[in-house]
Amino acid sequence: xxxxxxxxxxxxxxxxxxxxxxxxxxxxxxxxxxxxxxxxxxxxxxxxxxxxxxxxxxxxxxxxxxxxxxxxxxxxxxxxxxxxxxxxxxxxxxxxxxxxxxxxxxxxxxxxxxxxxxxxxxxxxxxxxxxxxxxxxxxxxxxxxxxxx
Amino acid sequence: xxxxxxxxxxxxxxxxxxxxxxxxxxxxxxxxxxxxxxxxxxxxxxxxxxxxxxxxxxxxxxxxxxxxxxxxxxxxxxxxxxxxxxxxxxxxxxxxxxxxxxxxxxxxxxxxxxxxxxxxxxxxxxxxxxxxxxxxxxxxxxxxxxxxxxxxxxxxxxxxxxxxxxxxxxxxxxxxxxxxxxxxxxxxxxxxxxxxxxxxxxxxxxxxxxxxxxxxxxxxxxxxxxxxxxxxxxxxxxxxxxxxxxxxxxxxxxxxxxxxxxxxxxxxxxxxxxxxxxxxxxxxxxxxxxxxxxxxxxxxxxxxxx
Ligand SMILES: [Zn+2]
Numbered sequence: 001x002x003x004x005x006x007x008x009x010x011x012x013x014x015x016x017x018x019x020x021x022x023x024x025x026x027x028x029x030x031x032x033x034x035x036x037x038x039x040x041x042x043x044x045x046x047x048x049x050x051x052x053x054x055x056x057x058x059x060x061x062x063x064x065x066x067x068x069x070x071x072x073x074x075x076x077x078x079x080x081x082x083x084x085x086x087x088x089x090x091x092x093x094x095x096x097x098x099x100x101x102x103x104x105x106x107x108x109x110x111x112x113x114x115x116x117x118x119x120x121x122x123x124x125x126x127x128x129x130x131x132x133x134x135x136x137x138x139x140x141x142x143x144x145x146x147x148x149x
Numbered sequence: 150x151x152x153x154x155x156x157x158x159x160x161x162x163x164x165x166x167x168x169x170x171x172x173x174x175x176x177x178x179x180x181x182x183x184x185x186x187x188x189x190x191x192x193x194x195x196x197x198x199x200x201x202x203x204x205x206x207x208x209x210x211x212x213x214x215x216x217x218x219x220x221x222x223x224x225x226x227x228x229x230x231x232x233x234x235x236x237x238x239x240x241x242x243x244x245x246x247x248x249x250x251x252x253x254x255x256x257x258x259x260x261x262x263x264x265x266x267x268x269x270x271x272x273x274x275x276x277x278x279x280x281x282x283x284x285x286x287x288x289x290x291x292x293x294x295x296x297x298x299x300x301x302x303x304x305x306x307x308x309x310x311x312x313x314x315x316x317x318x319x320x321x322x323x324x325x326x327x328x329x330x331x332x333x334x335x336x337x338x339x340x341x342x343x344x345x346x347x348x349x350x351x352x353x354x355x356x357x358x359x360x361x362x363x364x365x366x367x368x369x370x371x372x373x374x375x376x377x378x379x380x381x382x383x384x385x386x387x388x389x390x391x392x393x394x395x396x397x398x399x400x401x402x403x404x405x406x407x408x409x410x411x412x413x414x415x416x417x418x419x420x421x422x423x424x425x426x427x428x429x430x431x432x433x434x435x436x437x438x439x440x441x442x443x444x445x446x447x448x449x450x451x452x453x454x455x
Contacts, residue, residue, distance in 0.1 A: 107252060109250070109251060109252045109272050109273065110251075110252050111251050111252065111253040111254045111256075111257050112253065114251055115231060115232075115251075115257070117253075117257050133253070134253070134256065135252065135253025135254075135256050135257060136252035136253045136274050137155060137157060137252075137253070137274055137275065138252075139338055
């Protein structure tokens, strides 16, 4: 079976195994409109994942906040650093149990939206992609939240 | 335990400990002494009843209170001001009791100050002292918190009191009957939690339908403003108003509770039946708040031993 190839990059980062459909969301908040070349592959076939999205960004190393955000949006994504066309490091994104500052609480009555209070969200272990605000205690699915970049 | 912010923070054992201390205070077995202690009652949102209850609790233990009231328009949303106000009041008071409309403000306060913080209601989020006094009223009248059938009637969609109650009772294997107009049903996130914990519940629209199966009927207010028009309100009113005639076949241990104030959900002819428990419930609130303050301020262990 023929595989669609996304062009290899010389230096940069490959975000692979993104849940199909989430690639654009991740691309959007990475905001590489700053000139970095970005390639997005969507709905690619993957042996273990069924369909997946993939993002390649030239000349960019992800910050830990960016990696947490990716984990939040697509927990099974992998990050590969590329240097001179070679794989320099590969790792799975990891979701911390506690996410600080990154998420904007969707509850308008929450103190994190009224005061200079940093948001803190807990990742609930039992459910996939559900977070709970430490302050107003409301639960939200990852699709409902906005990420502060 | 340093603060009381949310029922979510409490284990079953801790809940039962609060019950135990409230009972001992009520019986006179222990008599916590708050002489020369000051509780700051910060009420950014008016609540005469809750304020009175805390003030009474403190006074019954020979303690003092200072009160700060925000006007209806003042909020805690003035950036530095809220944190600074808290820090300042913490210099005067041994414990801070706070009520606001802003959700999460009590948790935030507890992170800022060194003295214990009690959440006396933060918007639609939590009202743990009410939940604990409700549980205390249930255990007093039923002898247990376990395996009870509890009807919850009224505005189940917006009622934080009923949310806290349902959450707090969930550790004790209850069965729930949720009684409300269709558009004020229990929110799905609460029902999902119950399903996860395999707790049985049923949704009804008439208050008397299953009343004979209940150990407790917890009635709350339904505000007129929730209805699209007054006609709907008048129509719905009849189906959740408790009348004496509905109590003919209730269980012997059956009790009616209400956080008060009521606006007609319980007709006054219920008051002189042995099932009415809403006024004693308010009294229990004072014992429970005495227990909460003395547990958080410490020194109880010696009191218990002596
Ligand atoms: Zn929040």
